Amino acid sequence: MNLTFNDEERMVIELARDFAENELAPIAESIDQEKRVPIEALRKMQELGLLGLMIPEEYGGAGVRTSCYAQVIEELARVCAAVAIVLSVHNSVGAYPILRFGSEEQKQKYMPKLAGDWIGAFCLSEAASGSDASALELKAKRDGDDYVLDGSKLWVTNGSIANLYLVMAKTADVPDKPHRGISAFLVEKDTPGLIVGKLEDKMGLRGSDTAEIQFDGCRVPASALVSEEGVGFKIAMQALDNGRIGVGSQAVGIARGALEEAIKYAKERVAFGRPIAEHQAVQFKLADMETEISAARNLVRRAAWLKDSDQPHGKEAAMAKLYASEMAHRVVHQAVQIHGGAGYIKEYPVERYYRDQRITEIYEGTSEMQRIVIGRAVIAE
Ligand SMILES: Cc1cc2nc3c(=O)[nH]c(=O)nc-3n(C[C@H](O)[C@H](O)[C@H](O)COP(=O)(O)OP(=O)(O)OC[C@H]3O[C@@H](n4cnc5c(N)ncnc54)[C@H](O)[C@@H]3O)c2cc1C
Incomplete structure (x- = not known):
């Protein structure tokens, strides 16, 4: 496994780190408090080429390897997890499925954009289908040269700011194998019948929008179908394998940011006549945090490397996401603990890291679903 970055990749990672420190650090707290998506920062990321990171150069993107992309997400999440997830969703479950399964016409039309x-x-989750994604009910009915979509999706990240939605919908009832009745469609924002509904008021990641998207007689041409009818579930699952590398990186970034804050605080805060960093019980916490972060990062990089080498990586992406998200839970917990009462106060960033981390154990497949994926894979092996 090659874990080194070439010069160009190092430049991209450095650009992301500088951007996070100079542009995101000053707004990370306020966008959380104001529950505001920082559109101006996203525009700058677009200008710097940081948003279409994994889109191949032939379509105008940076075309970096997944391992570089993962490191960029870590750099952003270290400072602002909300912006990191915009980038992760955009690349891994937004653009990637089109690259992997789309027609050349769809690629030419959407990739440069x-x-x-x-x-x-x-758009996969619905009110009655989250982990059990094959139970989704949004319907796409063929009508002449079109499909008509009716139903509602929940909790769509980038829901209110997106221009293009990948929508999983039921095109057929297949009673014993419902996943075979699911198809994927590309729906543009301005399509009549696509309505951005309620925006969720969340515990964390408040600088990222999470929206309900309704489809009310939403008519799209047959050319909006990705691949063929019945392939939508496969497209969604492969997109999520990719997405889990992004969420794993996000968790590593959150944990790293929390550890850095904890180290800073431990050096400044004096108790019993010396900085708390000199108390061995605090040092041991810092040691465990650093060790676990490194272990999680290596799992993420291994999954990314397998993907870049065109090897199966579903189990490894699930392991990376599972371990990194639960690791981040432990790390932010200890970061708050090291801050004492200050860790519970909004003035200190660890309070935000603590809230932001929690979703990494839930979205793009809960920890329980990751264990199911990993368990099935090891039994099959
Ligand atoms: C902030 C945010 C952003 C999101 N972004 C998106 C997005 O962009 N697109 C999208 O499609 N969705 C998105 N989601 C939805 C997210 O992916 C789902 O919430 C997640 O998959 C879990 O589904 P659920 O909430 O329906 O929980 P449920 O599936 O109802 O699960 C509830 C609990 O039961 C457990 N459980 C369920 N089945 C099993 C089983 N077989 N064995 C053991 N335990 C089980 C789960 O692990 C969980 O602990 C987002 C959610 C949030 C909160």
């Missing part, structure tokens, strides 16, 4: 000023979103 997604490498430019368009943002992508992924």
Whole structure:
């Protein structure tokens, strides 16, 4: 496994780190408090080529390897997890499925836009189907040269800012194998019948929007179908394998940011006549945090490397996401603990890291679903 970055990749990672420190750090707190998507920062990321990161150069993107992309997400999440997830969703479950399964016509039409000023979103979850994605009910009915979509999607990241939605819908009832009745469609924002509904008021990641998207007689041409009818579930699952590398990186970034804050605080805060960093119980916490972050990062990089080498990586992406998100839970917990009462106060960033981390154990498949994926894979092996 090659874990080194070439010069160009190092430049991209450095650009992301500088951007996070100079542009995101000053607004991370306020966008959380105001529950505001920082559109101006996203536009700058587009200009810098940081948004369409994994889109191949032939379509106008940066075309970096997944391992570089993962490191960029870590750099952003270290400072602002909300912006990191915009980038992760846009690339891994927004653009990637089109690259992997789309027709050449769809790629020519959408990739340059997604490498430019368009943002992508992924619509799988519904009120009655989250983990059990094959139970989704949004319908797409063939009508002449079109499909007509009716139903509602929940919790769509980038839902209110996206220009293009990848929508999983039921095109057939297949009673024993419902996943075979699911198809994927590309729906543009301005399509009549696509309505951005309620925006969720969340515990964390408040600088990222999470919206209900309704489809009310939403008519799209047959050319909006990705691949063929019945392939939508496969497209969604492969997109999520990719997305889990992004969420794993996001968790590593959150944990790293929390650890850095904890180290800073431990050096400044004096108790019993010396900085708390000199108390061995605090040092041991810092040691465990650093060790676990490194272990999680290596799992993420291994999954990314397998993907870049065109090897199966579903189990490894699930392991990376599972371990990194639960690791981040432990790390932010200890970061708050090291801050004492200050850790519970909004003035200190660890309070935000603590809230932001929690979703990494839930979206793009809960920890329980990751264990199911990993468990099935090891039994099959
Ligand atoms: C902030 C945010 C952003 C999101 N972004 C998106 C997005 O962009 N696109 C999208 O499509 N969705 C998105 N989601 C939805 C997210 O992916 C789902 O919430 C998640 O998959 C879990 O589904 P659920 O909430 O319906 O929980 P449920 O599936 O109802 O699960 C509830 C609990 O039961 C457990 N459980 C369920 N089945 C099993 C089983 N077989 N064995 C053991 N335990 C089980 C789960 O692990 C969980 O603990 C987002 C959610 C949030 C909160």
